[in-house]
Amino acid sequence: MALDHYVSQVHLKNFYSPALGERLYAMRKSTLKAFTPRAQDICRIAEGSTNRFLDDPRTIEDFLRDVEPAYNLAVSRLREGKPDPQAVYAIAGFVAYVTSCAPAAMRIHAAPLRGALENTAALLEGRGDLPAAPPELGGKSLTELLADGTVQLEIDEKYPQALGINSILQRVSIFGNSPWEVMHNTTDSPFFTSDYPVALEASGRPGLVNWIVPLAPDLAVRIRPDVRLSRAPVDLTFPRFSCEGRPVSRSEVMQVNRLIVRSAEDCVFYRDQHGWVAAFIEKNRAYRIESVVSRIPTGRSFFTSASQMIVSVPVRTA
Numbered sequence: 001m002a003l004d005h006y007v008s009q010v011h012l013k014n015f016y017s018p019a020l021g022e023r024l025y026a027m028r029k030s031t032l033k034a035f036t037p038r039a040q041d042i043c044r045i046a047e048g049s050t051n052r053f054l055d056d057p058r059t060i061e062d063f064l065r066d067v068e069p070a071y072n073l074a075v076s077r078l079r080e081g082k083p084d085p086q087a088v089y090a091i092a093g094f095v096a097y098v099t100s101c102a103p104a105a106m107r108i109h110a111a112p113l114r115g116a117l118e119n120t121a122a123l124l125e126g127r128g129d130l131p132a133a134p135p136e137l138g139g140k141s142l143t144e145l146l147a148d149g150t151v152q153l154e155i156d157e158k159y160p161q162a163l164g165i166n167s168i169l170q171r172v173s174i175f176g177n178s179p180w181e182v183m184h185n186t187t188d189s190p191f192f193t194s195d196y197p198v199a200l201e202a203s204g205r206p207g208l209v210n211w212i213v214p215l216a217p218d219l220a221v222r223i224r225p226d227v228r229l230s231r232a233p234v235d236l237t238f239p240r241f242s243c244e245g246r247p248v249s250r251s252e253v254m255q256v257n258r259l260i261v262r263s264a265e266d267c268v269f270y271r272d273q274h275g276w277v278a279a280f281i282e283k284n285r286a287y288r289i290e291s292v293v294s295r296i297p298t299g300r301s302f303f304t305s306a307s308q309m310i311v312s313v314p315v316r317t318a
Contacts, residue, residue: 002047002049003046003048004045004048004050005044005048006043006048006098006101006102007043007196007197008094009040010068010069010071011215012024012042012269013039014075014215015216015217015270015271016039016271017272018271019272023037024037025272026267026268026269027267027278027281028267029264029266029267029281029285030266032281034278042269043195043267049064049101051161051165052158053159053162054162054166059165060100063097063168064093066089067090067094067097068094070090071091071094073087074086074087075216075219078182078215078219078221078245079184079216079218081182083243085236085241088238089172089236091213091215091221092173092223093168095223096172097168098196098197099198100161100164100165100167100171101161101164102195102265103195103265104195104196104265104288104289105164106157106158107157107265108290108291108308110155110157110159111290112291113155113159114155115293115306118153121153133145169234170230170234172234173232173236174225175211175223175225176238176241177226177232177239177240178225178241179226179242179243179244180221180224180243180244181244181245182219182221182244182245183212183222183245183247183248183252183256184218184219185218185220185247185248185253186218187250189257189274190218190270191256191260192260192261192269192270193268193269193270194261194267194268194269195265195267195269196264196289197213197260199260199263200259200310201222201259208225209225209309210224211223211225212259214256220256257280258280258284261280261281261284261285262284263288263289285315286312286314286315287310287311287312288311288313289308289311290308291308292306292308292309292311293305293306294307
């Protein structure tokens, strides 16, 4: 049985601590437990890359063979201010893979599918196509039972993963043809990373977000996805790619790290054991990314919209 990494080891190794050798510092948001793992021992699950909804259940592994080996060279080229199409492909591919196949991504993308099922249930009920609930359920309608949590619709999270894998080259094309801002960090506070190393940032554009991706302790990239490309043909030569690099202040680094912690599913990873890190993670641990689904009546039907955002959640304990 394969143990598949949903965050690549090559990424995690960039955050190894000189004080630990081939290990990095880590802390769980759920328990505030600190530990010092190796890259090969974290961010992996059994058969994580296997998806039975696809004709080739392991097809994503072919994609990763072109992405992971090019990661370090891509980071170097971005650090030097000389990104080429191969570097863009490697980083855009890393982002596309994480946002399709990480457990956080599967959970996040299940919510809109659940919303669509609830809409279908409401439409069928409104047309009288569903039988009445049994007396044991208090004579409530299905929509009432869904609303009060008595009945829940379960989504196999491998299905949204399959959708993400099928569209992964389109996502690489969108990310790679969008504007990037490369953030160079020379402060005494290195960038963190996490088990979902794509931090969501409000963009100021209605319904749209930026993604901040920590690549190494001294380097991160802000991607502003161009949604106009969502229906454009896939173009992996990246003719629309643009990139601007700049140094960032310590306050900007802290804001990025705040978003990284809040966007993490559970584990936060970091290179240096500064005295303030544990309190910083504790302060920002009661958040995660959710798909917030809205249902708007439109005559006899409904319009469903889903927006990803960082929301406050009860602290989960492991």
